């Protein structure tokens with residue numbers, strides 16, 4: 001049991017849904033490269049939190065046009081992946097955006113009823129001075145960001161500053177590092193506190209070997225962020241990285257036909 005104890009909430013179900021894939025070498029995944037540099041692909045996920053009368057989608061992936069433009073392999077639109085878990089995007093009330101990079105915030109228009117939960121610092125970063133530098137701006141899609149600005153003017157962005165509970169046993173935590181306003185999601189489950197790290201840790205290896213991912217706003221914050229994730233989660237096995245293909249190997253599918261597509265994260269890993 002973590003220092004935060006047990007909340008007055010029923011355990012949530014938590015799912016990862018894979019929607020895309022990118023073949024690459026390890027050197028692309030670590031600041032300073034990798035001396036062996038073998039294949040080390042990334043998978044792309046959206047996540048679903050369900051329970052206590054709540055339905056929360058975490059991140060929205062990208063669409064076919066973005067996949068083509070950025071040469072990523074789109075396997076299914078995230079909306080179609082969520083439908084396999086009986087989620088209708090058109091009615092989802094809450095979407096947490098861990099940050100506004102292109103692979104986390106496409107498809108907003110497919111969630112017409114949603115409020116988008118975002119850190120103040122992420123909106124400031126994505127609309128501010130650093131975007132003029134390719135090393136910070138290249139992972140943002142300007143139309144995605146403008147879409148969020150429009151949503152803010154319509155009152156559809158719920159801004160958060162730091163750590164905030166958005167439901168019983170469900171909270172957002174500013175981490176920073178990868179981007180200025182990156183946030184992680186902490187969820188109460190039947191195996192304890194699970195933390196959806198998103199890109200606070202792209203891969204288990206970034207965190208376990210203390211080797212930062214090369215797209216980074218602040219290296220010190222990123223490294224401090226791994227410690228914060230460990231404080232928030234009941235164990236390192238309760239931290240879910242944002243892009244690691246091992247997630248679908250380690251966690252069982254919600255139904256046999258969803259093997260390789262989706263995983264249950266609120267149950268113990270199978271390996």
Ligand SMILES: [Zn+2]
Nearest residue numbers: 101103199242
């Ligand atoms: Zn990402």
